[in-house]
Amino acid sequence: MEPILGGKGIATAPDFLEEDKRLMALYAQGNMDMEDYLKFSMSPLSGVSKEAVSLLVEQCIDEKSCLVYFHKLPL
Numbered sequence: 001m002e003p004i005l006g007g008k009g010i011a012t013a014p015d016f017l018e019e020d021k022r023l024m025a026l027y028a029q030g031n032m033d034m035e036d037y038l039k040f041s042m043s044p045l046s047g048v049s050k051e052a053v054s055l056l057v058e059q060c061i062d063e064k065s066c067l068v069y070f071h072k073l074p075l
Contacts, residue, residue: 010044010045010048010056011044012044013044016044019040020040020041023036023037023040
């Protein structure tokens, strides 16, 4: 399943998924800096309006695709 941020064209950096996997591996080891991860994971939303994020959340819930990424977003 493609993450909703990537599937909606928001997370467009070519290495976004690879970096996320790397950070999640650090998390599993107990070595991830949460502040760094939040900066990284939220960066694709920096230019997105609150209204657009709310719409994405609704789509995510409707499509059940939020299991991949939105559980990480502090909305």
